[in-house]
Amino acid sequence: MANRRDVPGVRPYDGPAGGWGALRATAQAVHEQMDSFKAPITLMRTNQPDGFDCPGCAWPDKEHRSTFQFCENGAKAVTWEATNKRVTPDFFAGNTVSSLRMLSDYELEDKGRLTHPLVYDRATDTFRAVEWEAAFARIGEILRGISPQQVEFYTSGRASNEAAYLYQLFAREYGTNNFPDCSNMCHEPTSVGLPQSIGIGKGTVSLEDFDSCELIISIGHNPGTNHPRMMGTLHEASRRGVPILVFNPLRERALERFADPQNWLEMATYGSTQIASTYYQVDGGGDAAALLGIIKALLAMDAEGQNVLDHDFIQAHTEGFEDFAAGVAATSWEDIEKASGLARADLEQVAIAYAKSNATIVTYGMGITQHNKGTANVRLIADLLLLRGNFGKPGAGICPLRGHSNVQGNRTVGITEKPSDSFLAQMENEFGFKLPREHGHDAVQAMQAMIDGTAKALICLGGNFAVALPDPEQSFPAMAKLDLSVHIGTKLNRTHLLVAKETYVFPCLGRTELDMQASGPQSVTVEDSMSMVHASVGKLTPASEQLRSEPAIIAGMANATLPNSKVPWLDLITDYDKIRDLIDRTIPGFEAFNERIRTPGGFRLPLPPTERKWTTPTGKAMFSVYGGVKEDADVLGGKNVLRLITLRSHDQYNTTIYALDDRYRGVFGRRDVLFMNEDDLAANGLEHGDLVDIETLLPGRPLRLEKITAIAYSIAKGSVGAYYPEANVLVPLDYIDKESGTPSYKSVPVRVVRSKGS
Structure with a gap:
């Protein structure tokens, strides 16, 4: 320990979590993104009854609120969204898509908020501004010429209940249950x-x-x-x-x-x-x-x-x-x-x-x-x-x-590739048209369809789809095979730059911003990780007059795609109470939705197990049988086999990287490190600070991550850790939990060797 070499950007951090370190980091985030007057007012509205729901984690709010209800990383999420930085059409005119791909994920999002709807111009390799209605009309034209089973509708957990409900209704009236979702990759x-x-x-x-x-x-x-x-x-x-x-x-x-x-x-x-x-x-x-x-x-x-x-x-x-x-x-x-x-x-x-x-x-x-x-x-x-x-x-x-603030709510209001018969029957009874019964694609299946060339279009309600998935060597090129990709978001990210034959990027309102529709200011709702549903109301002036809300963008695309629709798409977005009335009539647990959501703190959805009621086929809770421990022991205990765990840094939320520090783990200004147990370093002939290559030990294509710095850390012997999404290059797309389809970003068997020439 005493003779350990110094490694640039790696040093011990002895402070506790939270405390003064958290306050300093919060102040730094505010300083870099917002003006000193607007920031305190905005942060004080976070997770308050008359304010907005934090776009970060899904932990519930206290019934009796203290002075402030935000944390360090919540403040980063809010200031990242409410930043003063802007990405205008002039920015894109001076930067080709090819050149933007050379920037890091952190650099891309740090450019600021998108201000105008954009379309990719292949002749100049740039994005240029486009009129909303013209974009919707072209998207509708393309979608009407494609089989619904060839279109993937991706959803990020940041979308509100109102947006997610309209989104699933749009896709199902169009004719598909293809709902790759961020929850496919986590819970x-x-x-x-x-x-x-x-x-x-x-x-x-x-x-x-x-x-x-x-x-x-x-x-x-x-x-x-x-x-x-x-x-x-x-x-x-x-x-x-x-x-x-x-x-x-x-x-x-x-x-x-x-x-x-x-x-x-x-x-x-x-x-x-x-x-x-x-x-x-x-x-x-x-x-x-x-x-x-x-x-x-x-x-x-x-x-x-x-x-x-x-x-x-x-x-x-x-x-x-x-x-x-x-x-x-x-x-x-x-x-x-x-x-x-x-x-x-x-x-x-x-x-x-x-x-x-x-x-x-x-x-x-x-x-x-x-x-x-x-x-x-x-x-x-x-x-x-x-x-x-x-x-x-x-x-x-x-x-x-749960991670995202409404990933659970999205699923509750219908974002699932495997809808139940009762849900579909309720929807058909309300809207008067038949909905598809065939199960659709999850996230991995959607990407596999894109790789195979059977998927022709991808519509993303938020998120960073390709970057979040494993195996970018396959996933990134697959995006170019699509006829159409559409991205709804607040900031530029790498997936937007993996352009299809036609690509649109639509800027939307953030949680912090005022959503003004024909009937006046609107609220949206979210469900936290403990099944509490509550309202969120933004107050800030939108980053651009060109921004539209997620419900409005979805309704615009649906109206242009489905000219004979029985759903009054454009009328629904004049007043979100109308969307909540539909949710009330079609989703159990949301009865009297508009009335109950106006109660500070909202309401809790039914949870039968809390009353010892079990909605299983037998009517009872079911024990399981796990027979794979010997198999686990043989695989995990194999000679010279280490298990890779992908990690988020402290300055990160999912694929969004706020800065390059990981304070609590003692890593500053860099992300190219591999956390290793000291015994594993010695057993592999390595020392703290050595450059190493990592190779996945699974059948199929060889997957490698080269020239990453191994550092000694308190991690279980036999396990190593590297940052997500950079380490996704080591995770095969088909290395999944067979029951759920979730990629195995944790415990990937790998070998670690010293880099050649180091």
């Missing part, structure tokens, strides 16, 4: 696995449950960066003595120490609060084994007469327990330890802590879902909770941590 295993287990693909806890829980088990997430407002909740739980058991391959600062910027004593004394009472560095991909180890220990305790299972609950509310228990019994401790990287004694201690708790919450993120067995991982968490009846009682339940 689809939740949407697939939880309905099998408990009958609904959502979490079951409320914010109030964290006030009465007795134990929190945190698996596979980094809240300080990816859902920072959760830190306040964990901070409060820790200070009242709730044990927080963390399973994560990397030591993440926010799960170790946190200083709440709203706690005057911590700020005045430079103090902090310990978050994790115990930290288990599970191997990348070893989550299933770790969960089975806890369950195996629990079942053994019960067999010894300790009566730690809730047998009454299991008998009355579940099915499949006997097969589940037999599968656990057949799993050896040797394989569990090998696959998880954790000792039997540690997992037995977790089982003891769990048995003592009368109300347990399990929180999890993409460290659970972005695996080739992500759905099985989710179901094992549900199994663990079912064993002690931790559903339908205060302080207990399952808590998937």
Whole structure:
């Protein structure tokens, strides 16, 4: 350690998460993007009843709000959107698309807000301004000449309920269920696995449950960066003595120490609060084994007469327990330890802590879902909770941590490639036309159709589709095969530059901006990760008079594409209450939508498991059987095989990179690093600071990332970490969870070698 060489841009960061470091970073973001007068007023409206919903994470709002309801990364998201910087037609006239592709993702978005609708001019290799109605007319003409099954409708989780509902209605009246969605790349295993287990693909806890829980088990997430407002909740739980058991391959600062910027004593004394009472560095991909180890220990305790299972609950509310228990019994401790990287004694201690708790919450993120067995991982968490009846009682339940602020709401109002018969019947009853029944494409399937040349058009409601997906060597060139691509967004990104034969980029209003329609100012709604639906109202003057709202852009395209439509597209956007009336009549749980959304804080959608009601085919919660631990042990424990985990930096949200620092991990001004355990460095003949090449060890094309700097870090032995999306070059497009279709961005088997000539 003492003799470790200095590596440019890599140095220890000793401060806690939050605290003065967060305040300095917030001030810096404000300084770089907004004027000093507008910024404070804007930030104070964030997540307030009469303000706008933060475009960042989906953590719910407190019922009794404190002075401010934004965090460091929320402030970055707001100032990034509300920036003073503009990208005008003059900018594009002076910059070819080919030259813009040479810029980094950070540099592209940092140029500022788009101001005019644009069309790609192939003759000059530039984007030029285009009139809205002319663009809509041409898009409609192209779409009418293509089979609906050859068109992909992508959705980002930042879209409001109103926009998402119109979008799915447009695509389905057009004739397709092709809905590649950002959730396909993150929490689809939740949407697939939880309905099998408990009958609904959502979490079951409320914010109030964290006030009465007795134990929190945190698996596979980094809240300080990816859902920072959760830190306040964990901070409060820790200070009242709730044990927080963390399973994560990397030591993440926010799960170790946190200083709440709203706690005057911590700020005045430079103090902090310990978050994790115990930290288990599970191997990348070893989550299933770790969960089975806890369950195996629990079942053994019960067999010894300790009566730690809730047998009454299991008998009355579940099915499949006997097969589940037999599968656990057949799993050896040797394989569990090998696959998880954790000792039997540690997992037995977790089982003891769990048995003592009368109300347990399990929180999890993409460290659970972005695996080739992500759905099985989710179901094992549900199994663990079912064993002690931790559903339908205060302080207990399952808590998937969603990313985008409305990724869950999009799914609720119909953004799915696999719509239910009941949903389609309700829509047909309301609108009077037949909707397609054939299941459509998810995100990976959509890209595969583009690579094959069978997809002819892509329409993106937000997002950075090609960059978010794995394997850019295949994904990026596939965009050029399309006849048409359309992108709705606030800023320029790389996917916009991967132009089709005809490409349009439409600038839309952001969450912070005033949405004025014929009937007056409009609000939109979002659903947070705990099923609360609430209103969002922007107040800022739009970045350009040319901007249109997402609902207005969707309605304009639909009206031009479907001349004989029974839907009054242009009338619906005069007053968004009309859209909400349609949602009210077609989506269960939204009854009296317009009335209830006007209540500060909104309302909660029905969650049957909270009442111990199970909307599964059997009417009961279902245990699962996981039989792959030996396979996991053989693969994860293979000689000279490391498991790659893709990571977001602290200055990043999904594919949006706010700056080049990763403060809590001690990386500054760069992203070309590979986090490695010191033992793995030594075993591979490497030292901290060496340039290395990474090669994926999977059948098919060789995938490599070259000349990246290996740095020593506290990460589970056998696991390595690199930044997303740069490391997507190492993730095969078809390396997915077969049940959900989610790419395995985590635990990709790789080999690391010293770069030639270094």
